Amino acid sequence: MVNDTTRLLGLDGLVVDRVRLDPDGVPVVALSTADEQAQCCPDCGVRARRVKDWVTTRPRDLPVAGRATRLRWRKRRWHCDHGGCRRRTFTEQVAQVPARHRVTARLRQAAGAAVADGARTVVQSARDHDLSWPVVAAAFTAHAGVVLPDEPEPVEVLGIDETRRGRPKWVFDQVSQAWQSSVDRWHVGMCDLSGGQGLLGQVEGRTAQVVIDWLGHRSQTWRDQVRYVAIDMCTIFKSAVREALPHAILVVDHFHVVQLAHQALNEVRRRVTVQVRGRRGRAGDREWDLRNRLTRSARRMRAERVDKLCDEIAGLPAGISVPVLAAWNAKEDLLDLLALARTHPDRENVARLLHRFYQRCADSGLPELARLATTIEIWWPQILAFLHTGITNAGSEGTNRVIKTVARDAYGFRNPINQRLRTRCATTRKSRGHLNPA
Numbered sequence: 001m002v003n004d005t006t007r008l009l010g011l012d013g014l015v016v017d018r019v020r021l022d023p024d025g026v027p028v029v030a031l032s033t034a035d036e037q038a039q040c041c042p043d044c045g046v047r048a049r050r051v052k053d054w055v056t057t058r059p060r061d062l063p064v065a066g067r068a069t070r071l072r073w074r075k076r077r078w079h080c081d082h083g084g085c086r087r088r089t090f091t092e093q094v095a096q097v098p099a100r101h102r103v104t105a106r107l108r109q110a111a112g113a114a115v116a117d118g119a120r121t122v123v124q125s126a127r128d129h130d131l132s133w134p135v136v137a138a139a140f141t142a143h144a145g146v147v148l149p150d151e152p153e154p155v156e157v158l159g160i161d162e163t164r165r166g167r168p169k170w171v172f173d174q175v176s177q178a179w180q181s182s183v184d185r186w187h188v189g190m191c192d193l194s195g196g197q198g199l200l201g202q203v204e205g206r207t208a209q210v211v212i213d214w215l216g217h218r219s220q221t222w223r224d225q226v227r228y229v230a231i232d233m234c235t236i237f238k239s240a241v242r243e244a245l246p247h248a249i250l251v252v253d254h255f256h257v258v259q260l261a262h263q264a265l266n267e268v269r270r271r272v273t274v275q276v277r278g279r280r281g282r283a284g285d286r287e288w289d290l291r292n293r294l295t296r297s298a299r300r301m302r303a304e305r306v307d308k309l310c311d312e313i314a315g316l317p318a319g320i321s322v323p324v325l326a327a328w329n330a331k332e333d334l335l336d337l338l339a340l341a342r343t344h345p346d347r348e349n350v351a352r353l354l355h356r357f358y359q360r361c362a363d364s365g366l367p368e369l370a371r372l373a374t375t376i377e378i379w380w381p382q383i384l385a386f387l388h389t390g391i392t393n394a395g396s397e398g399t400n401r402v403i404k405t406v407a408r409d410a411y412g413f414r415n416p417i418n419q420r421l422r423t424r425c426a427t428t429r430k431s432r433g434h435l436n437p438a
């Protein structure tokens with residue numbers, strides 16, 4: 001008979017016989033089987049008629065109304081009398097408590113969902129649900145297999161970026177008398193930058209072939225719908241996209257272009273400081289004190305601040321001020337060029353600013369600026385695509401931040417497959433409706 005207590009407990013196929021309190025005040029719920037299907041043999045499906053004996057199990061379950069409970073299910077073990085069945089005996093089971101399971105299905109599902117959808121670690125979920133680490137890890141894997149799509153939806157803008165999944169290991173090569181990397185673990189992630197799918201997938205390694213293989217596993221229709229691919233200035237990704245998506249337009253993320261300009265400026269500053277002062281820069285050296293202001297965009301500074309910065313650079317020793325000012329001006333020329341993005345620039349304006357940047361680098365005679373200009377020339381078609389589209393790879397960079405956070409929370413991963421599964425669940429929470437920033 002189904003009573004109100006049974007409805008409150010909500011375990012289909014089981015009925016509450018009575019409830020008592022343990023000496024410590026925890027409710028102990030006595031259960032019996034209400035599902036007639038539990039009397040049927042799980043192998044042949046024939047209804048059993050003879051009872052062998054009775055057993056009592058203690059499955060763990062979720063709290064009821066916020067209060068922990070202890071279940072005591074007294075169930076029967078049956079004889080299977082069907083002649084063609086190899087199974088001789090079996091015990092009753094229901095969907096929420098399968099045979100040989102000590103945890104209810106809803107508790108297992110809640111523990112797995114806490115990791116996949118609630119951004120908890122396996123240890124946190126195990127502690128919260130009073131389960132062991134292996135049980136929660138298995139529950140998470142099962143839950144992730146249900147909620148994650150087998151294949152990503154088509155995307156228009158694809159982002160590709162890599163993240164290191166561990167420190168490299170070095171060995172000394174006796175032949176070359178140099179240290180060489182023996183293990184360098186990377187994950188390359190593909191992200192949806194135009195929709196809300198988040199991380200589409202990850203592959204282990206940092207080679208063009210692994211990216212080509214991942215793209216090759218997608219259907220031809222899926223690949224044909226990719227119009228743009230955003231990357232950093234990595235020749236590995238460039239060759240992979242050219243091989244697997246020859247029709248797609250490559251776009252270089254402007255953050256990495258700015259980063260190269262800042263790197264060239266800092267290298268010039270450090271080199272001339274050593275040449276003039278005979279040592280590295282330190283506090284008290286004005287060019288060292290200005291190092292952060294030098295890498296700040298002049299567009300984000302007031303005019304009087306820019307004038308003051310130029311005056312301070314001019315006041316440095318001639319061997320320092322001239323190259324530093326040239327490198328700073330070249331950096332600003334490049335930033336002015338990148339600022340044309342999302343403004344629908346015409347070819348004349350783009351050509352004028354690009355020529356000004358090249359001319360500045362050539363007139364300076366600085367090797368750092370010559371290298372920077374060469375890099376810009378090599379990647380100019382992809383940089384020009386950024387100026388026309390304004391597409392960035394910021395979504396992939398944000399995904400990498402989440403990936404590293406998940407790895408830190410877990411104190412690292414030994415199994416890369418588990419890491420990719422945890423990462424994909426964490427980075428797709430928003431698209432699955434489990435991320436509410438408010």
